Amino acid sequence: MDRRIRLRHIQAFVEIIRQGSLKRAAEALFLTQPAISRTIAELEEIAGARLMTRSRRGVTLTPQGEFFHDHALNALAALSNAMAGLSGEGEAAALSLRAGALPSVAARLMPEVVADLQASAPHLQLTILDGAHGHLTSALRSGDLDVVIGRLGAPETMQGLSFTQLYLEDVAVVVRPGHPILDDPDLRRIADFPVIYPPEAAAIRPFVERLLIAEGVPRLPRRIETVSGAFGMVHTPQSDAVWFISAGVVAREVAEGRLARLPIDTTLTKGPVGLMTRASLPETSAQLLFRQAVMRVAEGFPAGT
Incomplete structure (x- = not known):
């Protein structure tokens, strides 16, 4: 890796794509707009490629930017996981999981999954967030979530993610x-x-x-x-x-x-509802415990529902 690339370059790049504009990204990172513009200019100079185009409508990734974006998200997610594992003391501190769930999953599946985990893995600290598909999958790619349960989305929304089908829902x-x-x-x-x-x-x-x-x-x-x-x-x-x-x-x-x-x-x-994770990262102990609980609960759902 080019040693000139710093964490601030990757954070600024990912935040601009997440926010859809340099102005909103600068506000989210507590930077001025000229400062974040310079940061992206530095990154593009180091990469030797144009990563995004700017217009009045916002920013659009170039093909090179699409490729870099996937790897940048994985890099931030891996760093986030590493820091989470180092925080606190002992194995219990590392066994935490942030799960995203579509509204139908939060209402139907998650209460039974939580009950299962309270019996099978009471030491797992679980955080559940619900929201729309696009928001949840974006948070999963960036490392803000560890897993998502929801409908299989359009191909462009599933890039870099793995999907394990649980059941069908209409x-x-x-x-x-x-x-x-x-x-x-x-x-x-x-x-x-x-x-x-x-x-x-x-x-x-x-x-x-x-x-x-x-x-x-x-x-x-x-x-x-x-x-x-x-x-x-x-x-x-x-x-x-x-x-x-x-x-x-x-x-x-x-x-x-x-x-x-x-x-x-x-x-x-009718469409498949399943468990989503980042495809490029190994499964953590917390993810394994969560997946096992989800699979146990989903087995009780009638086929085709």
Whole structure:
């Protein structure tokens, strides 16, 4: 490795890509914009290649930048893991794990995984964060998360990650009990109502779009885009909204009659849910314990659900 490359070069480069602009990256790193610009200029001079292009819309990686980005993320993640292993005293201090979970996983799978770990590995310190697919996979690549459980995303979102399938999950279309659409549950009627719809970054968005195209659903004029389960749980029961959401998020509410699932065929929305890790790094003891617990719990899920 060229000895002129410093940690500040890699941190600045990764943060610019994460933030999408030099200005926001400079603020996140407590630098001035000229300072971070000089840092990237130094890095590109050392690399002997242009790593990114700047425009009013933000920054875009060049092919050389794409290649360097993957390795830079792995380098930061490895350093983060090494420092975590050195902090504190003894093996117990190193056995901590930061897990990311999509909302459906946080609601359906993770409570059982936590119960399993409390019995099988009570010394494992577990931190759970939920969020959208793009945010979680980005955090996994950068080393801010150790594992992620969620849907298999588009190829460009899975670069540098390994994926182990656990089960299949579909998208549910739910409304409040007594909703007018339940009298005639035709998906084409949803355009008459407000619709809670997955945003572009959501892993289920392409599946929902595929379903609507197949069913000939027209444009949705009253659309609220969010993956917030908290919002959907409050807004849907007290309105005429139609909510597209991963089935696992609302499974309990549907079973208990607090929400009603439209009786329509959602086979087209089924997709694999699995365990994601960084492909280039060896499995840690904490990751092994977590994976074993996840696999034990997932074995109890019916196939195809």
